Amino acid sequence: MFGKFRIATRSDAGQTRVHLDFVDWTAVVYLSPAEHARGGLGFYRHLPTGLDRVPADGELARFGCRSREEFDERYVLRDTASEDRWETLHEVELAYNRCVVFRGGRLFHGITELFGDAPGEGRLTQNFFFMEGEPVRAPRTGDERSRTRA
Template identity: 35%
Template structure:
C-alpha cells in the first residue's frame, strides 16, 4: 500500500544551487494557466534521479505525469489569490519541495476533512464511494471538491506540514489539501516550491 504522506528533510545535497536555478527561471504571468495562486515557471527545473529516488521511497515505480506542471517551480507572494482552494491533484502521487530560505519560511501544506461528508480524501474503493452517498467517483469530486473548494467553512483543517527549506513532502493526490499562506513581497523572499506530479510507471523500482 502506498504511504499517504512522507516527509523527507534535507532532500537535496545542494539546495542553494537548486534555489538559485529556480529563481532564475521565467515566471511570465501571461503564461499562467491554472487555478493556483502566484506564478509558475514556464520551464521545469530538472532534478537528476528524482523518479528513481521517489520510486524507492514509496516502493512503487513512478515517472512524470503527462499534462501536468511536474518539475515546474511556483512563486507565491503575499496577496496572491487563486481560483480554487482545497483540492486534489490529477496524478498517481504528488510531491512538493520547499525552496524558501529558513528565515522566510511560513505556513506549509494543509490537509482537510470535508465537514458534510466526513471524508479526508476521495476514496479509491467503489464501495466506500457508494457508502458516502455517490454513484461514482466523478459525482463525488463534483459535489465535494469542485462545489466546496473555496468555501472555508465547509472544511476542517486536520494537519499542517510546516514549510522547511529543502524539505520534500510526498503524499497521495486524493487527500484534500491546499497550500499554506503566501508571503513575501519579492521572489527572493516569497513562497518558492518545486512541484511534482507523478504517474505510475511500468518499469521496475531502481534503488538509487
C-alpha cells in the same frame, strides 16, 4: 512523471485553496529561504461528508459520483473557498529543502499560508507529480541508431 517550479505570493490566494491533484503521488520540495518562510502544506477533512480523502472507486456511487473528477467537481471545488467546510487535520511546516510526498490524488490538501508581495519574497516550491505503473522508455533518437550500426 512531470514537475514544475512554483512561486506563490500573498496575492495568489485563489489558486491555493483545498484541492486534489489528479495523479497517484505528489511531492513538494520547499525552496523558500527561512527568513521568508511561513505556513506549509495542510491536509483536511471535508466536514459535510466527514471524509479526509476521496472515496475509493467502489464507494464513489454512495456520493452520487462515477469518478474522482465528478467527486472533485461536486464536493471539493464547490467548497474549496469555504473555510467553514474544512477541518485542518495536519500541517507540514515549510522548512527549506524539506520534501513532502503524499497521495495527491486522494488526500484533500492546500497551502496554509501565503507570504511575500514580490516573487523573491514568496513561497517557492518544486512540485513533482507521479503516476504508478510501468515506466515509459524514452524513444531512441537517430543519433543512437547510427552509433549502434557502426
